[in-house]
Amino acid sequence: MKYDFFVTGDPIILMSQIGIGLTMIGLIALITYLKKWTYLWKEWFTTVDHKKIGIMYIIAGVLMFFRGGVDGLMMKAQTSRPGLELLNAQHYDEIFTTHGIVMILFMAMPMLIGIMNVLIPLQIGARDVAFPKLNALSFWSFFVAALLFNISFVIGGSPDAGWTSYFPLAGKEFSPDIGNNYYAIALQISGIGTLATGINFIVTILKMRAPGMKLLKMPMFTWTSLVTSVLIVAAFPILTIALLMMTLDRMFGAHFFTVAAGGDPMLWLNLFWLWGHPEVYIVVLPAFGMFSEVIATFSRKNLFGYVTMVVSIVAIAFLSMLVWVHHFYTMGNSAAVNSVFSITTMMIAIPTGVKIFNWLFTMRKGKIQFSNAMLWSLAFIPCFTIGGVTGVMLAMAAADYQYHNTMFLVAHFHYVLIPGVVFAVFAGLYYWWPKMFGFALNEKIGKWHFWLFVIGFNLTFMPMFFVGLDGMSRRMYTYSESTGWAPWLGFSAVGSLVMAAGFAALVYNLYWSFRYASRDVGSDPWDARTLEWATASPVQEYNFAVIPEVTELDQFWKDKKEGTNKIKKEDIKDIHMPSNSAVPIIMGVAFGIVGFFLVFEMFILSAIFSVGIIACLIANSFDYDDGYHIPAKKVLETERKWRGDL
Amino acid sequence: MKKQSMFPLNHVLGFVLSIALTVGAVFIVYQTDFSASVKMNIIGTLAIFQALIQLIMFMHITEGKSGGINIINIAYAIFLAIVVVAGSIWVLTTGHAAM
Amino acid sequence: MASQTSTPLEYSTHQNEMTILGFWIFLGAEIVLFATLFAGYFVLENGVADGPTLKDILMMKDVLIETFLLLTSSFTMGLALHQMRQNNLKGMLIFTVITLLLGAGFMYMEINEFIHYVHEGVTMQTSAFGSALFTLLGTHGVHVTLGIGWVILLIIQLVRRGITPVTSRKFFIVSLYWHFLDVIWIFIFTFVYLKGALM
Numbered sequence: 001m002k003y004d005f006f007v008t009g010d011p012i013i014l015m016s017q018i019g020i021g022l023t024m025i026g027l028i029a030l031i032t033y034l035k036k037w038t039y040l041w042k043e044w045f046t047t048v049d050h051k052k053i054g055i056m057y058i059i060a061g062v063l064m065f066f067r068g069g070v071d072g073l074m075m076k077a078q079t080s081r082p083g084l085e086l087l088n089a090q091h092y093d094e095i096f097t098t099h100g101i102v103m104i105l106f107m108a109m110p111m112l113i114g115i116m117n118v119l120i121p122l123q124i125g126a127r128d129v130a131f132p133k134l135n136a137l138s139f140w141s142f143f144v145a146a147l148l149f150n151i152s153f154v155i156g157g158s159p160d161a162g163w164t165s166y167f168p169l170a171g172k173e174f175s176p177d178i179g180n181n182y183y184a185i186a187l188q189i190s191g192i193g194t195l196a197t198g199i200n201f202i203v204t205i206l207k208m209r210a211p212g213m214k215l216l217k218m219p220m221f222t223w224t225s226l227v228t229s230v231l232i233v234a235a236f237p238i239l240t241i242a243l244l245m246m247t248l249d250r251m252f253g254a255h256f257f258t259v260a261a262g263g264d265p266m267l268w269l270n271l272f273w274l275w276g277h278p279e280v281y282i283v284v285l286p287a288f289g290m291f292s293e294v295i296a297t298f299s300r301k302n303l304f305g306y307v308t309m310v311v312s313i314v315a316i317a318f319l320s321m322l323v324w325v326h327h328f329y330t331m332g333n334s335a336a337v338n339s340v341f342s343i344t345t346m347m348i349a350i351p352t353g354v355k356i357f358n359w360l361f362t363m364r365k366g367k368i369q370f371s372n373a374m375l376w377s378l379a380f381i382p383c384f385t386i387g388g389v390t391g392v393m394l395a396m397a398a399a400d401y402q403y404h405n406t407m408f409l410v411a412h413f414h415y416v417l418i419p420g421v422v423f424a425v426f427a428g429l430y431y432w433w434p435k436m437f438g439f440a441l442n443e444k445i446g447k448w449h450f451w452l453f454v455i456g457f458n459l460t461f462m463p464m465f466f467v468g469l470d471g472m473s474r475r476m477y478t479y480s481e482s483t484g485w486a487p488w489l490g491f492s493a494v495g496s497l498v499m500a501a502g503f504a505a506l507v508y509n510l511y512w513s514f515r516y517a518s519r520d521v522g523s524d525p526w527d528a529r530t531l532e533w534a535t536a537s538p539v540q541e542y543n544f545a546v547i548p549e550v551t552e553l554d555q556f557w558k559d560k561k562e563g564t565n566k567i568k569k570e571d572i573k574d575i576h577m578p579s580n581s582a583v584p585i586i587m588g589v590a591f592g593i594v595g596f597f598l599v600f601e602m603f604i605l606s607a608i609f610s611v612g613i614i615a616c617l618i619a620n621s622f623d624y625d626d627g628y629h630i631p632a633k634k635v636l637e638t639e640r641k642w643r644g645d646l
Numbered sequence: 647m648k649k650q651s652m653f654p655l656n657h658v659l660g661f662v663l664s665i666a667l668t669v670g671a672v673f674i675v676y677q678t679d680f681s682a683s684v685k686m687n688i689i690g691t692l693a694i695f696q697a698l699i700q701l702i703m704f705m706h707i708t709e710g711k712s713g714g715i716n717i718i719n720i721a722y723a724i725f726l727a728i729v730v731v732a733g734s735i736w737v738l739t740t741g742h743a744a745m
Numbered sequence: 746m747a748s749q750t751s752t753p754l755e756y757s758t759h760q761n762e763m764t765i766l767g768f769w770i771f772l773g774a775e776i777v778l779f780a781t782l783f784a785g786y787f788v789l790e791n792g793v794a795d796g797p798t799l800k801d802i803l804m805m806k807d808v809l810i811e812t813f814l815l816l817t818s819s820f821t822m823g824l825a826l827h828q829m830r831q832n833n834l835k836g837m838l839i840f841t842v843i844t845l846l847l848g849a850g851f852m853y854m855e856i857n858e859f860i861h862y863v864h865e866g867v868t869m870q871t872s873a874f875g876s877a878l879f880t881l882l883g884t885h886g887v888h889v890t891l892g893i894g895w896v897i898l899l900i901i902q903l904v905r906r907g908i909t910p911v912t913s914r915k916f917f918i919v920s921l922y923w924h925f926l927d928v929i930w931i932f933i934f935t936f937v938y939l940k941g942a943l944m
């Protein structure tokens with residue numbers, strides 16, 4: 001195997017290495033200076049509180065969005081003019097690979113799982129998730145995996161075979177460098193955490209709903225979270241095995257994907273997309289839920305066609321396991337295979353269309369308030385529809401021979417993923433920010449953020465459809481003047497700068513609101529409908545002093561209107577809480593160290609450190625800590641503080 | 647504590663059946679003259695029966711308040727298993743591979 | 746089973762009920778995981794690259810012994826659970842230890858089998874068939890090994906604490922895991938070994 005431990009010989013990367021080193025030293029110094037280590041350890045690193053874990057996920061997600069976005073900008077800069085050499089071919093390869101993975105696995109997933117973490121227990125009237133400690137472990141394994149993946153570009157070299165890492169390119173023969181080991185190991189570690197999250201949320205939603213909350217009385221976001229979790233549990237084991245095969249092939253000389261030894265590289269494609277297609281629904285379904293909540297709240301109506309909405313989500317989830325071949329129509333399948341998968345793929349458009357109409361009908365005759373959260377939802381509908389319609393074009397196997405692996409495809413999936421994930425996350429953040437932090441984001445700066453980002457997004461990706469139809473294939477690091485693509489791509493590059501300005505506006509908004517926004521937002525600033533708004537802002541550590549009783553969909557709305565949203569002093573009892581635990585973070589770090597040595601194929605060291613993982617499991621098995629109680633008196637005090645009358 | 651009969655009838659029955667099914671499968675493979683594909687079909691069916699015996703008699707799948715959820719869960723997992731196995735074989739052994 | 750009146754101890758708390766359900770869902774994920782391994786094996790089983798096939802190296806007698814060891818261990822695990830529900834700690838421990846011994850015997854036989862294959866010239870590195878075979882069997886074997894370690898941990902806790910709602914829940918879950926591994930083995934036995942003998 002050939003690698004240099006530190007990537008050398010490249011001034012940009014040398015600068016990043018120095019930059020990363022200095023930032024780390026600076027951070028450590030700052031925390032030490034502020035004497036925040038104990039606080040961080042006690043309140044955050046060892047926490048099992050779903051709200052704090054959710055917030056940590058979101059912070060990590062924002063950072064990763066920055067990383068992935070910078071990758072995107074670098075690619076756009078490189079292709080802004082024909083024949084540029086800002087990046088060489090190798091760098092371009094590394095950058096689109098890390099961009100794809102970071103965006104999907106380390107940005108979209110944590111953002112959505114973070115918001116799910118914060119909200120699910122609140123929406124169903126529960127005090128935490130079913131397995132709080134496991135939840136912390138999920139976070140730490142994700143976080144460690146993200147770190148591991150992100151150091152690849154300074155230590156050892158980035159993966160460079162695309163986010164799909166098709167064999168034989170991703171195999172040892174054609175990618176002898178260390179980079180693709182990072183892919184195999186980091187994804188494995190975060191995948192295990194994600195699987196645990198899926199199980200955790202399923203049990204939470206099925207078993208911890210407030211009394212009276214039948215399945216068909218759950219808020220829509222909870223519904224989409226449930227279905228997403230089911231998809232996670234269905235799909236991630238496939239990734240686990242695919243990555244295991246990759247690891248064995250790359251590090252232990254196995255031949256799953258080597259034709260000469262009887263293997264089949266198509267097996268990798270097949271398994272990758274058996275996971276990969278459900279994965280795109282995993283990131284897009286929670287978004288549907290968030291838009292549903294936001295649109296209902298700001299149209300001042302209940303959601304139109306709740307039951308059809310549920311049915312279509314379940315239908316989407318079911319079909320999404322049956323369409324994976326549409327990602328490789330052109331790779332020599334039989335005609336029967338391509339036809340069947342064409343049909344199943346087109347069928348998915350039906351329930352998705354149903355949902356679009358449900359949102360439109362929810363708004364019809366509603367008193368729409370154009371808050372920022374609502375603006376993102378409104379922008380989502382046309383943008384996502386463009387993504388969906390081009391998706392149906394790609395679904396036709398025969399036509400796909402023209403579109404396959406062109407910029408048209410790249411434009412298509414960004415039109416699905418950016419409205420479907422990024423817009424949704426923005427809508428969700430504006431909407432639930434007050435609940436999480438006790439202050440709202442500034443609406444005026446938010447408008448800048450909105451308009452810059454949405455316009456920039458369309459400017460960036462719309463031209464890609466046209467160069468794609470004109471034959472520009474994806475993952476091309478440069479092109480010649482004679483192709484005639486220069487104007488389109490120049491335009492697109494400018495668009496990406498506008499989008500970046502939008503992101504900057506968001507960051508400024510976070511800063512401004514943190515410094516100056518009013519801390520007095522009340523518990524229900526948007527006059528909303530679901531149970532999470534029945535708690536204080538920010539939410540008390542125990543969520544609900546008294547577990548609410550549910551008889552209706554939108555129970556909180558009903559209680560508000562009928563004035564039954566008061567709790568009684570007598571109902572407040574001691575509240576049982578789970579204790580913090582250091583096991584998850586220690587185990588996460590152990591995973592990281594083992595993973596790091598595996599990446600570098602230092603098997604003895606990684607075996608030694610796996611003892612750490614086993615020790616954590618044993619420690620956990622012998623841990624009979626049963627949590628603690630918050631006395632009723634203290635609960636009453638806390639409740640009086642924000643309710644006033646009690 | 648609940649009362650349960652002292653003799654674990656269910657378990658003994660399950661054990662005897664699973665031994666019988668295993669021996670039966672071996673018998674079919676080595677001692678009969680069906681064609682290979684007929685044999686595969688028979689022993690495949692026997693395996694499914696044996697798995698069901700384990701699930702119901704040993705694992706008490708229907709037990710507890712979540713019995714219904716358990717059954718849906720396992721049924722869905724089996725559906726997925728069929729999709730993964732049959733789908734992969736279909737996709738990967740027709741078309742390019744058959745040429 | 747017939748005269749079951751109240752809920753067993755392992756279901757006695759809400760947290761226990763959730764943990765057991767969570768484990769069932771995990772088993773659902775495990776089904777998909779093994780299905781993926783089987784899919785890989787079925788696609789690659791003929792990819793022997795001029796090396797030996799399974800039929801050439803198969804030791805049906807050893808495989809049968811492994812099968813009976815594992816089947817019996819599943820049975821004794823069931824008996825241990827039965828004893829637990831009778832609130833008989835001693836009986837429970839005895840059957841658990843028997844289960845462990847049978848499990849260890851299975852692992853011993855399986856490792857022997859692997860060594861034999863390597864001698865016959867089939868390793869993870871010789872062909873796609875070898876990779877798929879060792880990965881499928883190996884993943885199952887690693888599961889059994891983890892199961893053995895897990896049961897040992899539980900024996901310690903049972904001796905220390907007796908049969909409580911928590912220990913009974915933990916034991917119930919490990920028993921589910923153990924039976925599940927037996928189910929997987931049935932499919933390996935049928936669709937790897939017997940099928941291999943037929944080809």
Ligand code: HEM
Pocket residue numbers: 068069072073075076096097099100101103104108161162163164410414417418421422460473474475476496499
């Ligand atoms: C923030 C603005 C973004 C910009 C400027 C951007 C730009 C790009 C560009 C230029 C490519 C490579 C095209 C090529 O040469 O093949 C690309 C690929 C990709 N992008 Fe983005 N993107 C952005 C956001 C996102 C988001 C939010 C996601 C997912 C949630 C995403 C997922 C992907 C994936 C999966 C690929 C394919 C990588 C590969 O070819 O292996 N992107 N993006």
Ligand SMILES: [Cu+2]
Pocket residue numbers: 276277280323324326327
């Ligand atoms: Cu797809």
